[in-house]
Amino acid sequence: MAQQAGWRSLPKGGVAFRLSTDYKTGDWRALKPVIDYNKCTKCMLCWLFCPDMAIVWDGENVVVNYDYCKGCGICANECPVKAISMVPEA
Amino acid sequence: MLIEITWYGRGGQGAWTSSNILAMAAALDGKFAQSFPAFGPERSGAPMLAFTRISDEPIEIHSMVYNPDVVVVLDDSLISPKVLSGIKEGGLVILNYTGGQEELFKKLGETPRGVKVYTTPATRLALEILKANITNTAMLGGLMKASEIVSWSSLEKAVRERFRGAVAEKNIDLIKRAYDSTVKVR
Amino acid sequence: MAQALVKPKIPVEKQVLMTVNGNEAVAYAVKQSLVDVVAAYPITPQTIIVEKFSEFVANGEVDTVFVPVESEHSAMSACVGAAAAGARVFTATSSQGLALMVEILYIASALRLPIVMAVANRALSAPINIHNDHSDAYLMRDAGWIQLFAENVQEAYDTTIQAFKIAEDERVLLPVAVNLDGFFLSHTLENIYMLPDESVREFLGGYRRVSKVKVDYFDEEVPLALNPARPLSFGNLDLYDYYFEHKVQQVEAMKSVPEVVREVNEEWFKLTGRRYGDGIMDGYGIEDADIILLAMGSGAGTMRSVVRKLRREGLRVGLLKLRMFRPFPFKDIADKLKNAKLVAVMEKGISPGSYGPLFLEVNTALYELKERPLLVNYIYGLGGRDLVPDMVENMVKGLFKELETGLVQPRLRYLGVRE
Numbered sequence: 001m002a003q004q005a006g007w008r009s010l011p012k013g014g015v016a017f018r019l020s021t022d023y024k025t026g027d028w029r030a031l032k033p034v035i036d037y038n039k040c041t042k043c044m045l046c047w048l049f050c051p052d053m054a055i056v057w058d059g060e061n062v063v064v065n066y067d068y069c070k071g072c073g074i075c076a077n078e079c080p081v082k083a084i085s086m087v088p089e090a
Numbered sequence: 091m092l093i094e095i096t097w098y099g100r101g102g103q104g105a106w107t108s109s110n111i112l113a114m115a116a117a118l119d120g121k122f123a124q125s126f127p128a129f130g131p132e133r134s135g136a137p138m139l140a141f142t143r144i145s146d147e148p149i150e151i152h153s154m155v156y157n158p159d160v161v162v163v164l165d166d167s168l169i170s171p172k173v174l175s176g177i178k179e180g181g182l183v184i185l186n187y188t189g190g191q192e193e194l195f196k197k198l199g200e201t202p203r204g205v206k207v208y209t210t211p212a213t214r215l216a217l218e219i220l221k222a223n224i225t226n227t228a229m230l231g232g233l234m235k236a237s238e239i240v241s242w243s244s245l246e247k248a249v250r251e252r253f254r255g256a257v258a259e260k261n262i263d264l265i266k267r268a269y270d271s272t273v274k275v276r
Numbered sequence: 277m278a279q280a281l282v283k284p285k286i287p288v289e290k291q292v293l294m295t296v297n298g299n300e301a302v303a304y305a306v307k308q309s310l311v312d313v314v315a316a317y318p319i320t321p322q323t324i325i326v327e328k329f330s331e332f333v334a335n336g337e338v339d340t341v342f343v344p345v346e347s348e349h350s351a352m353s354a355c356v357g358a359a360a361a362g363a364r365v366f367t368a369t370s371s372q373g374l375a376l377m378v379e380i381l382y383i384a385s386a387l388r389l390p391i392v393m394a395v396a397n398r399a400l401s402a403p404i405n406i407h408n409d410h411s412d413a414y415l416m417r418d419a420g421w422i423q424l425f426a427e428n429v430q431e432a433y434d435t436t437i438q439a440f441k442i443a444e445d446e447r448v449l450l451p452v453a454v455n456l457d458g459f460f461l462s463h464t465l466e467n468i469y470m471l472p473d474e475s476v477r478e479f480l481g482g483y484r485r486v487s488k489v490k491v492d493y494f495d496e497e498v499p500l501a502l503n504p505a506r507p508l509s510f511g512n513l514d515l516y517d518y519y520f521e522h523k524v525q526q527v528e529a530m531k532s533v534p535e536v537v538r539e540v541n542e543e544w545f546k547l548t549g550r551r552y553g554d555g556i557m558d559g560y561g562i563e564d565a566d567i568i569l570l571a572m573g574s575g576a577g578t579m580r581s582v583v584r585k586l587r588r589e590g591l592r593v594g595l596l597k598l599r600m601f602r603p604f605p606f607k608d609i610a611d612k613l614k615n616a617k618l619v620a621v622m623e624k625g626i627s628p629g630s631y632g633p634l635f636l637e638v639n640t641a642l643y644e645l646k647e648r649p650l651l652v653n654y655i656y657g658l659g660g661r662d663l664v665p666d667m668v669e670n671m672v673k674g675l676f677k678e679l680e681t682g683l684v685q686p687r688l689r690y691l692g693v694r695e
Contacts, residue, residue, distance in 0.1 A: 010521055012529075016512050114295040126297075152457070152663075
């Protein structure tokens with residue numbers, strides 16, 4: 001990891017100096033959501049409920065962005081057709 | 091030179107307003123001026139004090155006035171030895187009063203050396219001209235008779251800044267009538 | 277008030293003579309300062325400022341957005357939001373209102389938001405009291421705000437305008453509290469000279485100009501302000517890996533303040549013919565004084581009038597008026613006081629179980645000297661108790677007697693309290 005900035009070079013006022021997307025939070029995960037596209041009705045509830053915007057619409061389907069998914073399981077819990085299952089990380 | 095004035099009145103009679111008008115007039119004359127009430131919860135009819143300072147130099151002091159050069163009493167029920175407390179030698183006292191002199195000095199008590207006393211029939215004139223018992227501007231007339239602390243033109247201008255239209259003119263009339271009716275009694 | 281030797285840019289004949297109280301003077305100063313947002317909640321003795329300013333808004337005399345809020349906590353929160361969006365922001369409060377604001381005061385300074393706030397100084401409850409002392413100002417001592425004190429109505433007007441310039445200076449970017457004594461200044465009419473509107477605007481360089489910041493995710497510097505087109509994130513979580521650095525950065529910004537305050541004081545002098553010592557402090561008769569009184573606010577004026585009188589009587593006494601309490605000018609204070617035999621720190625506030633906060637600072641300042649004057653602390657005027665000139669005179673004469681005996685104890689004293 002690069003040397004952290006000292007007070008002389010940090011931007012003023014504690015304003016964020018890097019984007020939060022620089023921090024890949026996917027490695028916090030113990031269980032990962034896996035979508036069964038045979039069951040998925042594309043209702044978008046998982047996309048709506050994901051607190052990390054880690055479920056994205058790729059134009060045809062909802063897909064999980066594993067760079068940021070923390071494995072909270074809300075999507076699986078909210079899915080009305082039980083198309084998402086939480087499976088252990090390999 | 092610094093002139094310090096203490097106004098004795100009752101809440102609603104406008105002692106602070108006349109103190110302000112006098113300060114505004116002094117400022118228009120090119121003097122330094124300060125005007126403030128003895129601060130407290132303001133209640134209509136309760137005795138209250140206001141203070142004016144007028145000086146050729148910037149005014150540094152921000153305490154109440156303890157040794158006034160001039161004392162003005164807006165309400166005759168407030169006439170007592172208390173209004174003379176701390177007054178400077180040769181100071182001026184202007185009272186809203188219409189009764190006899192003997193009775194007046196019984197109420198006022200011993201006046202310190204050189205203190206000059208004036209009376210103004212402010213209540214009578216205010217009732218006649220303003221149709222209200224607001225004696226503050228009348229007492230400005232009394233004060234002017236005792237000593238022309240400010241110029242007449244500045245005083246009129248200050249009254250016109252503080253009041254509008256007919257009210258201003260009535261008050262100026264009242265000040266002049268009060269000036270004419272003020273007499274020196276000691 | 278020093279008289280100009282060089283003709284000021286706007287000579288007094290071209291300034292506007294007004295007879296106004298301290299609160300109105302502040303409201304007029306804000307009106308002239310092109311303030312974008314005012315968010316405030318009324319409280320005695322500050323109310324007239326907000327009342328008068330809302331009149332300007334209602335009459336269309338200013339284009340300021342006026343946000344009437346439901347508490348002082350909300351007032352300062354709204355100020356923080358508006359200032360973070362790049363607005364020039366003003367608010368005013370007193371006493372309990374300031375106490376309710378405290379949480380957000382720390383946020384305003386740490387986010388480096390140049391908010392200007394008038395504090396019409398008033399005692400803190402209990403017992404309930406609406407009158408003047410400096411307890412409220414001392415309450416925000418450690419909140420990271422610049423704290424300036426006015427001695428009279430003219431200085432309250434002048435300082436309010438100067439405060440925007442100081443706060444927004446790129447070297448500073450910190451909020452400023454302009455303190456004026458409740459009632460003694462807030463409700464006292466004095467004649468003052470106001471600048472024409474356009475001179476104030478020119479002095480401030482028009483509307484607030486937001487300084488720039490460089491962050492990793494934009495190629496070039498961007499305005500340090502909230503803007504959807506160039507989003508920045510303010511008020512982030514900052515744990516043990518960065519909080520310390522950000523705090524030090526904020527604290528270090530205070531070091532630039534004295535220089536900026538001096539510059540602004542001089543610039544104001546050239547513009548108006550008025551200045552307040554060097555902007556930080558103003559001494560009278562201190563060069564050869566055996567005893568120096570040190571004070572802030574309107575009480576300094578009353579004391580100076582007494583000092584003048586005693587000087588005429590031949591007593592070697594002086595007065596040092598302190599205008600800037602935060603940042604505290606330790607070195608300057610030590611320089612000014614070093615030749616005195618005794619210094620009396622006069623203040624309208626106390627930290628129970630300790631001394632007055634000003635005394636502690638002066639004590640620290642004098643520690644650097646090899647030979648120090650004796651130092652005593654007089655607490656006066658709590659809850660609006662009047663500072664009677666005779667009281668000051670007797671106090672000074674008593675101190676001269678004590679100097680003869682050399683025994684100056686106790687160090688903490690009260691002036692004007694009944695036993």
